[in-house]
Amino acid sequence: MPNLIQKAQPGLEFIPQHFNPVVQQFTKWLLPFLLRFRVRPWLPSGISRIEVKNAEVLAELYQQFQAGKIRFLMAFRHPEVDDPLCMFYLLSRVMPKVARQKGIRLQYPIHSHFIYDRGMTLWVGDWLGWFFSRLGGIPVRRGKRLDLHGVHNARDLFANGKMPIAVAPEGATNGHSGIVSPLEPGVAQLGFWCVEDLVKANRREEVFIVPIGIQYRYVEPPWLKLDWLLSKLEADCGLSVQPIAESEMSQKEEIYYQRLLCIADALLTEMEDFYRRFYHQDLPKHIVTDESVSINQALITRLQRLLNTALKVAEQYFGLQSQGNFIDRCRRLEEAGWSYIYREDLRDLNALPPLQRGLADWVAAEADMRMRHMRLVESFVAVTENYIQEKPTAERFAETALLIFDVVARIKSNTKIPGRPRLGWRLAQITVGEPISVTERWSNYQTNRNSARLAVTQLTQDLHDALEKLIT
Template identity: 45%
Template sequence: MTQAQPSLEFIPPAYNPLVWQAAKRILPLWLGYNHDIVDVKIDNSTELIRLYEEFQQGKTRFMLAFRHPAVTDPPCIAQLFWNQLPQIAKQQDVKLKSPVHLHFIYDRGIPLWAGDKVGWIISKLGSTPIRRGALDRVGLRSIRDLFVNGDFPMAAAPEGATNGHNEVVSPIEPGIAQFGFWCQEDLIKVGREEAVAIAPLGIRYFYKTAPWQYLEQLLSNLEVDSGFKQTPAETMGLTNGITLSPSQEADLYGRMYALAEYLLSLMEEFYSKFYQQKISTSEGELSSRLPALLDAALKVAEQSFAVKPNGNISDRCRRVEQAAWNRIYREDLDKLTELAPAVRGLADLVASEAELRLWHMRLVETFVSVTGHYVAEKYTVERLADTVLLLWKMVAKLKGESNIKPPYLGKKWVQLTAMPSLQIADYWEQYQNNRRQAVSDMTQDLQQSLEQSILE
């Protein structure tokens, strides 16, 4: 973004049944063609069917709280609800009225990088946006209204953003629990007696065939593109779908770890040399060095926007993003086209500088959940792929690429796991006495439920 833009307006949810019908038909093909996802499976479907039936009967309002490892999570959940859950319900002698759908809560930034067409489709599917880095009163009012009066249940990702890990749940935000309590309050105010529930949903991706050969090739490409090696390494002779020997496992992991350490050293030097960030380079394990690097990168962005480094990494990222948006999407300038050329030039300069500083925050955002021992503690092809793809994402950023399709690693299937719902009624008395503690307790219970949902 090199030019100042008009202020970011709220995109009202405007469900259109014709758009939903078209999306419902296209979705399975789109998942397979664009994202190599060939199957979506659900464990404990009875829980979701019961909740949805009670919703349609006017007995329950609920919000689906789903894990968020990848950008394909909402489409996979839509595939389940639009095309599969009605058929599964029918097999269980439950008749769900069409359409079986959800009001998704999405980050207002998605249409900025995905495009206006995607923003239009999301709106016409009845989804509602929220700006995470600011007090978005309009967005919050829309969510509260849909939770109480919407034609469909709600759906949101309590982690707030994708983390690129199949088997790591990021610290979840308290907003989901608060929405539940607000919904209960709003129902009581108008004399309605529906129960309110939060429905945790786990999600994991698995490869149909273990892509060992593809992963080795991708690693080889990354080694060269990053400057770690001058020429591609000699092939290890791995074959997709063939279990690795212990020595092959060790060699492949060693190459990945060595590349990660090289990239870490490269970025430590970059931030020390060009941004005067004090980082103890090349000392200690990757797991201890990475947080120091992320902190330094985030400070570069924070200092440029005069944002104080308060809270956890995710909180800091959101505040930096909002500060950048304030400089790009100008609420203080009514008509950009009518500005004097010199004034417009200054506005464009501020916007382009803000976009450059956002690069540092995006880098941090990519690695916010990386621990340094994710693969070592449990060596699976999915965990290795998660990590290599994060390294690919980093190298792509360093190369100046953006919004590019991830490299092909083979066909995947998705496992969704519905966990027992959390009932607001079970926390209501506590909420009446101590609202903050009730929200905290329910958030912790939701965290534990989501973590349980991705265990073997």
Template identity: 55%
Template sequence: MIYQAQPPLEFIPPAFNPLFLRFFHSFLPLWLRSQTTINHIEAENVEVLVKLYREFQEKKIRFLLAFRHPQTEDPFSLVYLLSQIVPRVARQQSITLESPIHAHFIYDRGIPLWAGGYVGWLASQLGGTPIQRGKADWTGLRSARDLFANGKFPMAAAPEGATNGLSEKMSPLEPGIAQMGFWCAEDLQKAGRTEQVLIVPVGIKYSYVDAPWGAIAQLLDELAVASGLPVDTTANTQVPDLESLYPRLLTLAEHLLSLMEQFYTRFYHLQLSVVTEEVGVDRNEALKLRLQALLNAALQIAEQYFNIQSKGSLSDRCRRVEQAGWNYIFREDYKDIKGLSAVERALGDRVAEEANARMWHMRLVESFVAVSGNYIREKPTVERFAETVLIVWQMLAKIQGAKSFQRPKLGKQKVKITIGKPLSITEMYPKYKESRLGARQAVADFTNDLQQAMDNLL
């Protein structure tokens, strides 16, 4: 949390350091084992990626890895893929690739604000370039555009824009990846270069080595206690499984929704339509309807304060609120902060504190943007159950003002990375350049194609 007004956020320029990358590659396996739940990473269709890197190094193509982003650990799995698995498969195929195998990447400029300033330095040394998501960040866009067309390595970015906590459910893709691809094609054409431009969908899926039902049951107990529900001690005599834990999860969700509905109704004077089983709706459907109404109301609290219209998807609305909050905290008129009077600085701090308070509502919402209400029912697996419980845990952590959001480690996991069929930007470029309307339609069409391709990797 930032409670004082600040000068504008500075751009962190990419400053790729090959020596630091070498150290990072050597340290990564140990870090994965000691700091994450990941104990195995495997990949499918790596031969496709080997071929792409060979053609990239032969200056035949430029490409971007568009990867799924269910968890914060995803980038580390991708670095492991590029540094360990791709070189191994290349050797098996007797294909020589220049070392290192790496990718420039785009990351959210807000990450160093909550993860620590050192993260911005690390990302810079690894060749990453930041972007502010909720506005037209021309400095960030120019840097990413230049790296795509001229960088030493291919690009990598998450077209969903943020993590959603769900391995088997995609959030709607943002159009930025398609736009970056067309800009790259445009820049290459202007420079008289003949490289083809490709976007490569990459799936990332997590599964547990052993089903951690015991750890899930314990976490449900902790969440029940935190939210004021009694813990059923008789359940401790049973072997936990989905059948026994699912009713407990529904009860917890219903209780938390009731608490939040009362909170927003009493203290923010909002009218929330309450859906119950009496109107013929089953528990899951009632939860879904109540959750959507609550998320909408919570966002409205922030939107009204920042004078933002409530339009678009929940994700779009969250990004606009986030950027409005950053604008109140990181002030263009505070570039010369030492020149401000004590009263001006105090007033600025008051605005920053209030902006943080309003952004808190948005942070609750962004945890639930991909929650559908039937994620577990449509495929009742331990992975889906655990992911849902962890989302609830994250919500309670935010409500209680936790300074760290290190998720509980329920059990060891394995990661499967799947390389999809590359999609050609170059083939659609003629439509993009024919007119402004054609450009917008080409971006929309390519984004839809990419969404479908990534959905197929689930």
């Protein structure tokens, strides 16, 4: 979330990619530092090691790509903000080593174009747009029905670029290494467009989408740091702090789980009252009447109802219909908010009469506040009923606790992006999956509009299944 916006801003310009191998090489030199100390250099809590499985599959694909035999897109999981760094490590560090070991000759630099969310430059700063441009990035506005500039450039690079392209088909981080969010259909559509462009140009390259899984584990389970984080959340929610005693460590999973349930209940109760009282929403007060419903089932039901209410509050302001899943609704709200803040309809904000400029600033400030409801929902779209119970690992406890921290910190702070606490050194695991041929599905796609829609849907589902199989 960017700093609180008080004034209308000029429209968001498209940032064309200008790949610069010098910038790529410089980033490669900086990579070990970026992986370990990405946000807070004084805290030793980044990624200490990256393990890669099946890298030779990707090396062979690069060899065929450089020989003009195939085109391919890497569709990678996106659980955390560190994923692009891990992908950069895979291509710049692991691939050259594997290629040498396997006797695979590759041209340098071994790199890729990539698609990134245009909003990242708003949260981090304009310098990021310059940097991503020189690394070969293409910005896309996620909520825009058809971002002509972004889509056209991505399509052209997929078919004609000198490097493959990388995309996170989930569209945004979900904070869960063990859950793949619903995929956006854009990756599958890009694949079919690439085949279409090659057919029109009389070219015979085969088109592939390569699923790539990314997961994170702690080198040492951070149980004590988790105790500290839960204590902080308990204090923030007005609960009595319940630090775990040394004698209770043998039962830590159950104790931590109960503490998380109490924190979640307190947070939901507070937010339900907030929307009930100040936004006049009809949210029932929590009363347990069915003994067959477990506590976590009840919490998930309340959470889903709260998320729907938060989105409705924002949608009512922007005049939007409540259609699609939570992710679809979030993207539409983001684009609606940006249209009120980044005014493409006004050529020169500084030339406006004071009255009109004041009204534009008013609209921008209110739109920014309304978008905070959507940001609340973004943090919890992947939360499920049994995520911790299925596998009560330190990683899953940490992921859930950190999502709650994100929401509480954002509510507490109106002026800056809250920095997450670092719980310990992490290991990143990257797994390259089996390539999915888009060319083989071309006959199903080209029949008519309905068959094209079905082909995109089926390819999207198959890609989702492939990414799920890469979770260990």
